[in-house]
């Protein structure tokens with residue numbers, strides 16, 4: 001605070017009241033992205049003006065070594081206490097994420113089939129087919145998207161579009177969605193798109209033992225979008 005005093009607030013309690021992080025960040029178990037070559041962050045820095053760098057691959061190690069040799073970085077080994085602090089924070093955040101996953105899951109799944117159907121129907125009936133969800137999604141990168149009217153699946157000039165519009169996109173991304181939440185953030189009518197895709201994607205992930213976004217060499221299990229797009233004539 002301005003007067004130099006400190007005030008602590010429980011993040012979990014604040015978030016239960018609707019403040020704090022985006023829902024996708026709350027659900028995320030990967031607080032330290034160890035699937036990357038390097039994972040950098042503040043946890044474990046013991047209040048110093050430094051960054052904690054974890055080397056997670058040979059490529060990361062090589063990159064870091066070059067940066068040090070070129071004089072871009074000065075490094076020091078973290079203390080045992082710093083490493084423990086980082087581990088503790090990661091564990092706590094992981095537990096918190098599991099709690100949020102459970103809350104989000106229960107909120108939608110504890111409804112009857114009829115309630116679920118009418119809830120999602122009313123959500124998708126608000127769609128204005130702005131394509132914001134598709135354009136914001138890192139997985140929707142097709143040059144020739146099946147949702148465009150000239151592909152003959154979704155009729156032009158119809159608002160709300162047929163439910164097929166949303167279903168196609170969901171089916172295409174459900175096995176590779178990384179729950180980033182960009183589609184939901186982009187939706188002007190606030191349809192909880194990524195929450196739905198997340199719930200479906202967890203089931204597929206459990207079935208096929210596949211965690212999207214964590215392994216560059218393994219492919220999504222359903223692969224509903226072909227490698228080669230149709231040739232335009």
Ligand code: SF4
Nearest residue numbers: 137177178180181183
């Ligand atoms: S949450 Fe999933 S579907 Fe939505 S933008 Fe991110 S990757 Fe795409």
Ligand code: SF4
Nearest residue numbers: 140142145146169172
């Ligand atoms: S994945 Fe499907 S919805 Fe997304 S851009 Fe490709 S064709 Fe369009």
Ligand code: SF4
Nearest residue numbers: 127128130131133187
């Ligand atoms: S962003 Fe929302 S309104 Fe726009 S097309 Fe997607 S679901 Fe429909």
